[in-house]
Amino acid sequence: MDWDLTSYFPEFGGSEMIEFRDALERDVDELLDRASGLSDLDDQNQDAWESLYLDVEEFATRYSHYGSYLGCLTAADASNEAYQVAESAFSQLGAVTAKVNAEMLRGIRSTDDDAFAEFCARERLASASYVLKRDRQDARFMMSTDREALAADLGVDGISAWGRLYDTISGKLEFDITYPDGRTERLPISQRRSLMEQSDRDIRRAAFEGGNTAWSTVEDVAAAALNAISGTRLTLYRYREIPHFLERALFDSAITKKTLDAMFDAIAAHREQPRKAIALKAKAMGEPGIAWYDMGAPMPFREIEVFDWDRACELVTRAFTAAYPDLGDFTQSMFDRNWIDWGPREGKRPGGFCTGSLLTRESRIFMTYNEAMGDMRTLAHEAGHAFHSYVMRDLRPFARGYPMTLAESASTFGEMILTEGIVSDPSVPDTQKALMLDAEVGHGAIFLLDIPTRFEFERALYEQREEGELTVTRLKDLMVETQKRVFGDVLVEGGEDPYFWASKLHFYITGVSFYNFPYTFGFLLSRGLFARFKQEGPDFLPRYEEFLRLTGSDTSEGVARSSIDVDLEQPNFWSDAITSLEEPMAQLEALLPKTLNAAPFARASGAGESAERNLGER
Numbered sequence: 001m002d003w004d005l006t007s008y009f010p011e012f013g014g015s016e017m018i019e020f021r022d023a024l025e026r027d028v029d030e031l032l033d034r035a036s037g038l039s040d041l042d043d044q045n046q047d048a049w050e051s052l053y054l055d056v057e058e059f060a061t062r063y064s065h066y067g068s069y070l071g072c073l074t075a076a077d078a079s080n081e082a083y084q085v086a087e088s089a090f091s092q093l094g095a096v097t098a099k100v101n102a103e104m105l106r107g108i109r110s111t112d113d114d115a116f117a118e119f120c121a122r123e124r125l126a127s128a129s130y131v132l133k134r135d136r137q138d139a140r141f142m143m144s145t146d147r148e149a150l151a152a153d154l155g156v157d158g159i160s161a162w163g164r165l166y167d168t169i170s171g172k173l174e175f176d177i178t179y180p181d182g183r184t185e186r187l188p189i190s191q192r193r194s195l196m197e198q199s200d201r202d203i204r205r206a207a208f209e210g211g212n213t214a215w216s217t218v219e220d221v222a223a224a225a226l227n228a229i230s231g232t233r234l235t236l237y238r239y240r241e242i243p244h245f246l247e248r249a250l251f252d253s254a255i256t257k258k259t260l261d262a263m264f265d266a267i268a269a270h271r272e273q274p275r276k277a278i279a280l281k282a283k284a285m286g287e288p289g290i291a292w293y294d295m296g297a298p299m300p301f302r303e304i305e306v307f308d309w310d311r312a313c314e315l316v317t318r319a320f321t322a323a324y325p326d327l328g329d330f331t332q333s334m335f336d337r338n339w340i341d342w343g344p345r346e347g348k349r350p351g352g353f354c355t356g357s358l359l360t361r362e363s364r365i366f367m368t369y370n371e372a373m374g375d376m377r378t379l380a381h382e383a384g385h386a387f388h389s390y391v392m393r394d395l396r397p398f399a400r401g402y403p404m405t406l407a408e409s410a411s412t413f414g415e416m417i418l419t420e421g422i423v424s425d426p427s428v429p430d431t432q433k434a435l436m437l438d439a440e441v442g443h444g445a446i447f448l449l450d451i452p453t454r455f456e457f458e459r460a461l462y463e464q465r466e467e468g469e470l471t472v473t474r475l476k477d478l479m480v481e482t483q484k485r486v487f488g489d490v491l492v493e494g495g496e497d498p499y500f501w502a503s504k505l506h507f508y509i510t511g512v513s514f515y516n517f518p519y520t521f522g523f524l525l526s527r528g529l530f531a532r533f534k535q536e537g538p539d540f541l542p543r544y545e546e547f548l549r550l551t552g553s554d555t556s557e558g559v560a561r562s563s564i565d566v567d568l569e570q571p572n573f574w575s576d577a578i579t580s581l582e583e584p585m586a587q588l589e590a591l592l593p594k595t596l597n598a599a600p601f602a603r604a605s606g607a608g609e610s611a612e613r614n615l616g617e618r
Helices: 015-037 046-076 080-110 111-118 125-140 145-157 158-174 189-195 201-216 219-239 245-253 255-268 272-287 308-322 325-336 373-391 406-425 430-465 474-492 518-549 554-563 572-579 582-595 601-606 609-617
Strands: 176-178 184-188 353-355 362-366
Touching: 015 046, 015 080, 046 080, 046 111, 046 125, 080 125, 080 145, 080 158, 111 125, 125 245, 125 325, 125 572, 145 219, 145 308, 158 219, 176 201, 176 406, 184 189, 184 572, 189 201, 189 272, 189 373, 201 219, 201 362, 219 430, 219 474, 245 255, 245 406, 245 518, 255 518, 255 572, 272 430, 272 474, 272 554, 272 582, 308 373, 308 406, 325 373, 353 373, 362 373, 373 406, 373 430, 406 430, 406 518, 406 554, 406 582, 430 474, 430 582, 518 554, 518 572, 601 609
Parallel strands: none
Antiparallel strands: 176 184, 353 362
16 A cells, blocks of 8 residues: 555554454443433433533544544455455444434434524534534434334445445456557456546557456346345335435435526536537547547547656646645645555555545545546545545534535535646646646536436436336446437447446445535536636635535535525526636637647548538537
8 A cells, every 4th residue: 555544553453453443332332322311302401412412423533533444444455355354343333323323313303492402502512503403304314213223233234235245346356458459458447447548549448348348247246236225225215204315315415406406407508518528529539429438538639748646746736836825735745644545556446535534633545546637637636625624624523524515626626726727837838738628628528417427327226226126237228328318419329338337336335325416516616616716816715715614514505605605506606617617628629729639630521521510510
């Protein structure tokens, strides 16, 4: 591993880790005894409930520390059975923690409004009143405590086990790729994404086809896991009397249905904007449209500089420092302290994430760097997450938990600073600027087409899962149908990815459903934030940091209203954010004649002339 995890524990399985784990197990049992022994909150027992809440907050701090540590280990080495055993045991600890939570929700569910208001106003709880009020809202969705306890116990060997199974098979999965020169290589599936962002289309196609061949060997397992995860959720929703499967996702995201509809209405109204971006890419490649493996590909520039890890770190830090010195200093400190596991290797899970400990107030970044532009953007993205946590480091633990909708704003804000820094740097060659703008415009297409595809697929999955299990064939057909509908004719016939439901980790995350639309939400919200930053300059940064600090203390609508004075329930904000992509697209188009390889245009003027003309008309 590249990162230093010794601030968590000196060694895995050492005495400090074992003692820490044992203390968690003892303390959670004691908390459960106390919570189950308390009568519902009223005027007479507020001291006891306050003491319980404060002790649960302290426990949650240590719980996050241990869970983050195990998450780092199992992601970095998915084949390590000792790590898997520890993570499985942690799931059992999580089941008891869920029981404590159920008892606490029970205690405030039927509390008199006046008594609850008095409880929230207590001196040691007032700064966590938003969390307490959300708990009371959450209590609407709970079954009896006996049933919640049973659901928690069954979840260890049920829904959570299916998620762990998927993590294991995806971490161990390998695929064969045959390069254009005939050379064949077997690689871990975690390296497939970067290969699908290479400039050579034959390599992208080979990685795509080889990867899907590998996924086809585990398609039945993946389908069983997806059916089990979605089916378990629907069953629990029914017993919890949740009226619609989206209700839980909306609550977890701290947004209203009106806000979600406003965002997707704006996206539907402006769908031609991202389609134009894809058409521009296809035209540059001399193709009538794109295939799925072209989504993250760079345009065919004349000279593309390959950045090693040190160079990528330098570029990210320099861009951050020029625009936002505090962000640059923080990012450099992460490099200096080895907080990032970046190297490609066997047994490493695909994807990237930022995790952290409420106890040490430190973050760690997991990613695989394969010298692609997308990898450098991933670094900036995850650094944004880590900075978000850093800004909130002095807040109480109850005020540091924020929803994905707001989390993804900070990460995408980091990506935009990186793009702006490289494009505005006079020392950077035009080709490198065009490459970054290509990534910026391409990400717009991903957030406005790819992510909505995932959302629509998952929504249809849950609708159909209510009628019974979906077969592998149906899952593939549903994915292809959705991709065609959202992308339109810029996605060439036969260029769909029928196994995207299997290869996308997000569908198998058991702690949260609809792990998709918050990305688009955060992308567009961050564009609104960044537009204010460009208008106001450094004077905006204190407001931005206030935005970040508020993310655990209000709804998404409330945070946006109080920090940047916008109404997220109206489509106008979302429309303006989408149309802001016109500027980087215009900058990219201006650079293309100077930076593109001439060959694609030569092909387009010949046999592909009609395709180019149609793209221009579109």
